[in-house]
Amino acid sequence: MAKSCSVKMIGFEEVMNSPGKVLGRGNFGTTYRAVLGTWNGFVVAAKMLRDDCVHENEFRERVERMGKMIHENLLPLTAYSHGMNRWLLLFEYMPNGSVCDHLHGNEDADINPLPLSWEVRSRIAYKVARAIEYLHSQGPDFCHGNLKSSNIFLTRIYEAKVSEYGIGHLISPVTKAYHIWGCSAPEMKNARDISQKTDVYSFGVLLLELLSGLAPLFALMNKKGVDLPKWVRSIVTDKPSFVVFDQRLPKSKLVEDQMVQMLQLGIYCTFQSPNKRPSMKILAEKIKDICQFTS
Template identity: 30%
Template sequence: MAWWHKTVHNPILFCHAMRTIFILQILPLANSLSFDYPNFKNGDVKWEGDASVLKGAIQVTSNTIDQNNNYSVGRVTSFEQMVLWDMKSRKLADFTTKFSFVIFSENRYYGDGMAFFLADPNLPLLKDIKEGGGLGLVDGEQQWSLTPSTTNYRTLRVALIIKYNSSTLNLSVSFTMYNDSNTVEEYISYKVDLRDHLPGRVVLGFSAATGRLYEVHTLRSWSFSLSLQSDDKTNEEKPEAVPPDSSLIDSKKGKKIGFLSGLVFTFLWKRSRDRREVLVFDDEFPKGTGPKSFSYNELASATNKFAESEKLGQGGFGAVYKGYLKDMKSYAAIKRISRESRQGIKEYVTEVKVISQLRHRNLVQLIGWCHEKNDFVLVYEFMPNGSLDSHLYGVKSFLTWRVRYNIALGLASALLYLQEEWEQCVIHRDIKSSNIMLDSSFNAKLGDFGLARLVDHEKGSQTTHIAGTRGYIAPEYFSSGKATKESDIYSFGVVLLEIACGRKCVELKAEESEITLVEWVWKLYGLGRSLEEVDPKLCGEFNEKQMIRLVVVGY
């Protein structure tokens, strides 16, 4: 059983943690257990990893000014294990726990989260947990690969009361959250037999972890009381009858029960958090003319409920569908962000905030957005001729030299606008042939601004985690971590070489010195064979001066 706050929660991890068969350790046990810590001092509880006591509170993960708080894991538990249910009589304990905590994030979007748990005592060792997704309970996948913004922050103050009634098998949670002078109160109850999900002996406590995104988890107070009535006549009585467990008959249903019990606490947090996030997005996104907000039902109707038959393609952050917008009487490209995407929500917000401000004939126009039903959807103008790479390497129509050269000029115009002509410098960070769309006249339009960064013109660079696609990333960006105008120009040059050569930027089957397109072209240039790289599909029908210009700029 676990309560957690989590940006991208993973119930499978919870089920795994609750169902692992453990080797029991010889530790103190209690048929009754009670404690009350309105604040904390050394020796009150057991802490592991990066957890520590600071000013009467417990910092579950790292909270240091002069050190990196990323990839921090901490765990806090009571010194005593408790008997949740008696193995002989099968009697269950009643328990009540109350705790309050604060989650502070310098970033607008939270990191991985925090959990309150009852679990088998032999949890995975913290040294084996290196990422934030497992919440310090199990090893989990990284959820983000970008450094969060440090310009905004939130402080959330939460108080919870969790009660379990063994006679009715009722698990109830009262949830109160204080944020920005608002108070959110929720209540939920669920009938669950904890004997089906937990061993008789359990350990209880809190755990948290951070990945590339981080937040500070502060436990302010904690009280707990448990009572299990002992029975000396256990051997004379038959064990308490246990209702037929359908999980023994149907393992799939048993898994579902475990899944639902894990979601009891998750539901409360996500419902209130999602409500707040929608309001935050609405406040930040542009209003008035230009891109607008769509309802989920509108977009589901436009794409025939996101049918496979309407899918145009699948990218790293989600799938793109063709849809017909009845109110606008036009087709649109509708991108549904994948719920499994490591960067999904952050890319969604970045895309809307950046591209909605840009206006240029060689940029894909954003029509609108939607964030409902835990879905994040972007709506773009429809590009009937698809992406550049689908023509260079796919089965779509052959591109003549005149069309190719015009595409190169259009992309150059877009890059000039982003770097010099708009009020801020936009570093795209993912310029590649699959992100260059072609309209009905084969004019180039640069799209996918989910990784983009805005910097002042005089600065012209931003230190960040490496983002982009292999073969397009500038060597100096890869080594320094600084995304610059020049790193985007390098990616632009690679696309120019693709246009000229008709070859992918990386060919793994090629000779070692020819795997990357840039190395191959440079090798031919050094041998004085600079036009041998030209796409043979052109059959020599190209302007030689334009071709040389394109290749020279490319490498």
Template identity: 25%
Template sequence: MFGMWATILKQKANKLLINNNNNITWKIPVDVGFRYLVRLHFCEQGLRMAQAQLNDFTLFINHMIAITSDDIHRLREGDGILWYKNYMVVINGNKHEGKRDLFISLRCIHGFLDGHTPLEGFEIFKLSNHDNSLASPNPLPPTRDSSSRAIQLLLSVLGRRNTIATFVFAVMCLINVIIHMLPQNWGANIAIAIEEEEEKPPARTNRLCCRFSLAEIQSATEDFNDAFVIGKGGFGKVYKGFVDNMQEIVAIKRLKTDSKQGKREFWTEIEMLSELRHVNLVSLIGYCNEQNEMILVYEHMPCGTLADHLYKLARKGNVWLPLSWKQRLKICIGAGRGLDYLHTGNGIIHRDVKASNILLDQKFVAKVSDFGLAKIEIESESQSQASTNIKGTFGYFDPDYLKTRKLTTKSDTYSFGVVLLEVLCGRPAVEPWAEEDKRSLTMWARDYISKGEVEQIIAPSLRREISPDSLKTFVRVAVRCLHDEPKKRPAIANVVLKLEVALKQQENAESWEPIEITIEGTLIAWTSSCLQ
């Protein structure tokens, strides 16, 4: 366990990376391959200042947003008590690394007034790994150079000037040649064995998610009854099912055998989601791969996808209530936090960010889904020059990725920018049957934005609802996400911060809406800051 207490601004310099009036960062070395419980303890006086909006701050854990002053304000509105908050952090890495740094950062826009901050201190608890061990990883033993041993053997053999020694040396040379030739001759067989092995998930995956039998899946969906279908696409169908003795509702995604999402994408999604845990990522419950089936079992998202609520339900003629602007902002913030967790915490590029891959639970909390195309950024960089397979969804592609085949987290930023335009405009990224100048959402919307005619692209249900300040902030961050040069696009963490500003501006505007009251035929109007 590691703990840090006392007055934060007066900590020793060797504990801090940054120590100025606006930013403080701690760097704590921890063992790789373990989970850590990070408990943040809050200071009452600092929290009161945050609640009174005297001090806007953001607290990061491993460069990911953990909590903001707005979050504190909302949490304390209930019972007024918030003394500490727990977070789970996974430190991935190779055993030979031994340790990695865990960062805790506190950033304040206006500086820390009178030395008061909302953070009193923090504790870090090391949790046992999946082998039920708390032992630190052992350093790898130094490898011996086989060539040096061969030289020593050669010298010793040549030292004996007799026929037997010469014969032994010749035999050893022959054996050495055979040993080095075997891998080349058996390369094809080894490749086949590796390919067969890839059909099975790592043992770690089986410990983190459930493997269902085909009979269990058929029972949960009444043998894939179409009455249970809740979604479909080029990949196949999604069924609503019941598992755990009919106690749990799940979503069961059955991939077509000829689907573009092949076996590689199937296993990629299983391995990714079994390792990742975040409130804004959809949870994988299990999978089934019997009899050439590729089936994934997720937590059920009763409110469907973001795309459903933006345009799909309306086009199907369903009765639906359009999402309010505040709801849309909160959904974008949630999805952004999920992507930030992937990028900053795990170095993962989603590669298929779109409105139909953002699912909504019963409280309209956003959860990013569909990780079949995801790649680790380091792996992507090493393969970018040789790769010719560009994958994703038309309309969301980063143009720089299409041109250079270089995939980075900024490619996800571009796709997220397209989603932001969908949220504002209430229309899909591509309209195949629309007029030529309206087919591409990004081209159509950016044209109006550049002419200063943003009001022309706002969804009809939102036009009288969005405050000017909130709209300006939102459009500005969307345009930055869609910048042609990846380096000039913001990181998703910064996008989330700007969206939170837009939400706060909308809430402030709504709290001062005019009230109209009629008394004896006389209309009286005034503003109030007490509306909720």
């Protein structure tokens, strides 16, 4: 079911009446864990969008397009639903939680977060880069729009699965949805300001988060975060770059060399000027070379 390129329509009450719990609240709505009885107990993460979405015909058209995005590192959109003037998007549930859960903890997640090694973190960065490169290859108007560590889930073997791609295009253009979390590019003022270059900025923040182990500004509810691009620039200007790196990571000369090069990529991605940011294709290639990945 998760590998199908056809998005199913499911009854709204089927989802709302199923056993579930709140998994998190984000820019575009609340995500629930739901168990679907008519799907033989299939477990989904159901994203209930805010009520300021685009017109129904446009919504369905864009959701169908999202459902055709097939990549090994994208979390498939399996179904959607409508009722009570609200829209639901259903993704396959990932019981190992998100990158955010493992880096920063989450009392609501049903997982036992373990420290992520540099090998795991660097591979997450590479696989996410490939997934976003794939999205960008679908056309100049297609992008993720809400890339952050809480939207990157991990399989049981810690393979990255990117979720919530394209949701920004489902929200009304006048919606003020940004500058409330520290992963958005400075040029983003509303939900329709998303672009491939804003994705690159958000990916850069993710790189800095993986390297430092620190949460971006406003990324965690009721917890303080850091303006990572600003903080990193202030550190590398005055001190050796290794001060930036997560002290939980055991380091060798090879690992430190890789981290220094990845840090530079993170800085490039978060340039204020969109035109100075590299493409995701270039980033995926550079990460593959830096970390010596074969696939």
